[in-house]
Amino acid sequence: xxxxxxxxxxxxxxxxxxxxxxxxxxxxxxxxxxxxxxxxxxxxxxxxxxxxxxxxxxxxxxxxxxxxxxxxxxxxxxxxxxxxxxxxxxxxxxxxxxxxxxxxxxxxxxxxxxxxxxxxxxxxxxxxxxxxxxxxxxxxxxxxxxxxxxxxxxxxxxxxxxxxxxxxxxxxxxxxxxxxxxxxxxxxxxxxxxxxxxxxxxxxxxxxxxxxxxxxxxxxxxxxxxxxxxxxxxxxxxxxxxxxxxxxxxxxxxxxxxxxxxxxxxxxxxxxxxxxxxxxxxxxxxxxxxxxxxxxxxxxxxxxxxxxxxxxxxxxxxxxxxxxxxxxxxxxxxxxxxxxxxxxxxxxxxxxxxxxxxxxxxxxxxxxxxxxxxxxxx
Numbered sequence: 001x002x003x004x005x006x007x008x009x010x011x012x013x014x015x016x017x018x019x020x021x022x023x024x025x026x027x028x029x030x031x032x033x034x035x036x037x038x039x040x041x042x043x044x045x046x047x048x049x050x051x052x053x054x055x056x057x058x059x060x061x062x063x064x065x066x067x068x069x070x071x072x073x074x075x076x077x078x079x080x081x082x083x084x085x086x087x088x089x090x091x092x093x094x095x096x097x098x099x100x101x102x103x104x105x106x107x108x109x110x111x112x113x114x115x116x117x118x119x120x121x122x123x124x125x126x127x128x129x130x131x132x133x134x135x136x137x138x139x140x141x142x143x144x145x146x147x148x149x150x151x152x153x154x155x156x157x158x159x160x161x162x163x164x165x166x167x168x169x170x171x172x173x174x175x176x177x178x179x180x181x182x183x184x185x186x187x188x189x190x191x192x193x194x195x196x197x198x199x200x201x202x203x204x205x206x207x208x209x210x211x212x213x214x215x216x217x218x219x220x221x222x223x224x225x226x227x228x229x230x231x232x233x234x235x236x237x238x239x240x241x242x243x244x245x246x247x248x249x250x251x252x253x254x255x256x257x258x259x260x261x262x263x264x265x266x267x268x269x270x271x272x273x274x275x276x277x278x279x280x281x282x283x284x285x286x287x288x289x290x291x292x293x294x295x296x297x298x299x300x301x302x303x304x305x306x307x308x309x310x311x312x313x314x315x316x317x318x319x320x321x322x323x324x325x326x327x328x329x330x331x332x333x334x335x336x337x338x339x340x341x342x343x344x345x346x347x348x349x350x351x352x353x354x355x356x357x358x359x360x361x362x363x364x365x366x367x368x369x370x371x372x373x374x375x376x377x378x
Contacts, residue, residue, distance in 0.1 A: 041311065041312070044115060044119050045119060045145070046158070047115045048182045049144045051102055052124060053141070053159075053180075062135040062136075065126065073194075075187065075263045077126040078187070079123060080123050083192070084124075095113065099111045120184060120310075121188050123184065124180065125182075125183065127266070128175055128178065128232075128266060130178060138178065140178045140179050140180045142161075143229070144157065144230065145183025147310065148347050151224065157169050157171045174229060181231070186231070187235065210283065211283035211285075214279055214280065215238070215260070216376045217273040217275050218375050220269050223271070225371075226349040226372050227349075235263055235308040236263070236307055237308055238260045239305075240280055240281065240302075241320055243255075243297065244295050245295060245298075250328055250334055252298060256342070257280075260278065283301075283358060284297055297326065298336045300358065302320060304320060305375075306344050306348050313347040315343055315346065317343050319340070320341075320342060323336055323337075351369045354367030354368060355367075365378075
């Protein structure tokens with residue numbers, strides 16, 4: 001419906017606007033619609049947080065949330081509501097329990113399903129201290145992980161206690177006690193299917209011929225600048241961009257060599273080094289043995305990082321220029337030109353890139369994308 005409306009608006013203005021003007025109008029209209037969608041979703045999340053908080057007076061509900069979140073079906077302490085709503089707790093489904101805790105704020109005709117109708121992939125999370133949570137004796141606050149917010153400038157997060165009182169918690173500091181949050185799942189698609197193949201930590205990452213490039217460490221100096229406490233673990237997308245020159249060719253191809261996804265626990269990356277030790281690619285730059293015989297890479301790469309979020313948003317298409325040289329099979333060094341196009345949502349955090357040279361070596365080389373993320377290669 002949103003795109004139909006945008007098309008209709010631009011069609012009405014066709015006779016009065018040139019192409020650039022029409023593009024600006026379409027972009028502005030889509031942004032306004034996105035903001036409207038976000039406002040509606042955030043209002044629904046506010047209501048849902050209140051209901052979940054009221055339900056936490058029941059110790060069995062607290063135990064259920066801890067147990068389900070600890071399964072980490074998506075790599076974080078998240079519960080996809082659509083998958084859990086029919087599970088029974090002492091003979092009552094989660095959906096029925098939530099619907100029974102709407103007194104004092106909602107119409108008698110309302111049920112919880114109607115409250116979250118506008119929220120795609122509604123989830124309940126325990127973003128911090130889930131494992132340490134004494135669910136028998138402690139009732140956490142329930143925070144609202146709003147969509148389409150600037151997490152760098154976010155100062156406070158609204159939360160409810162089990163009596164329905166409002167609290168404002170620091171968005172930039174890790175709380176000392178467990179916290180529950182409601183929001184949109186960042187890790188499933190519109191069908192509730194996981195979007196990511198999670199990169200596992202390797203205990204041993206052996207070097208191989210052809211320069212096995214290993215991501216040894218990642219660090220976010222202040223994690224809350226890119227992922228608020230209410231949103232739990234960060235969703236970090238790495239793209240390695242470079243040139244590839246095939247045998248017999250004199251024209252390097254600019255491309256994405258590999259892409260990886262990481263979702264470390266907050267305490268493992270916030271101001272400290274998280275050590276995935278994952279192999280990224282074998283960096284061949286000359287035709288001497290060992291070599292696959294069909295190609296070489298350029299002598300410099302860009303490691304581009306995005307922190308991915310969910311919610312209504314436009315799409316950014318970014319061209320990343322590449323450089324360096326690649327040696328042809330004729331023994332001639334050829335400059336790499338051109339760019340690689342990468343797509344991400346406008347609400348994602350663009351963390352930038354680090355430029356890596358083959359001659360940098362392979363022992364604890366630290367790179368920075370700016371102020372929000374550092375990485376180390378072996």
